[in-house]
Amino acid sequence: MSTPTRIRAMLKDGATELRMLFSHPMENGLRKDAEGRRIPAHFITEASVRRNGEVVLAADFGPSIATNPYLAFSIAGGAAGDEIVVSWRDNLGETRSDTIRVA
């Protein structure tokens, strides 16, 4: 089972500031372990952020994004109670979706 994405949303100056930390190894498939065996590629390929059902950001990732990917950005408008949904899919087909409400 994957670990929840940590999501922070803050209303500020008429915008919603979003910060999120995905929990994922982001292995590029080229590294070797202590025994010299190749560590298989395992990284998030797609992520999306929705507000009240509408996509505000759609991202494609490669394995050059750091382990436990971090994103921060701002979206216009917003109100307390808005639903923010952060979803991802990785190269092995695993998916995860986490939801918060803007405080």
Added chain:
Amino acid sequence: MDSRRRDVLKAGGGLGIWSVLAAAGIVTPAQAQDARNVAAFEATTLDDALRALGAGNAAESGAIRIVAPDVAEDGRAVALSVTSDIPRTEQIVILIEENPYKVAASFRLSGAMAPSIQTRVKMARSTRVHALVKAEGRIFAARREVTVTVGGCGT
């Protein structure tokens, strides 16, 4: 940057619709994969990556700001932000020239999103960072050098 993707987005009437549908289980992962510029993400040379992104002769732009440390102590996670002052920015792509896979991320922005994104990337060694911005069908580019003390993307 990928005409097929633009068609998909137009057909879907929205941004990253395939990702959403896939996340909702409405389309299969194979269909969602169509939206990803696979050639760009699998490119292992900068030229191949830029070509796959349609950015071979992107215009240099001073309206793209890449904020990163001049010297990064730890190449495993280097904080980076890209901000575009180009009107109607619809896509931002970040490339790390010295990494095995050049394209770190491609962000498709809705109209609601401010054209600025912060993230953290790996850097195998000291490298040039490229940011591409797509706006109204045109692609613009900016570059910045980052010196890395301890690399973070090795084999």
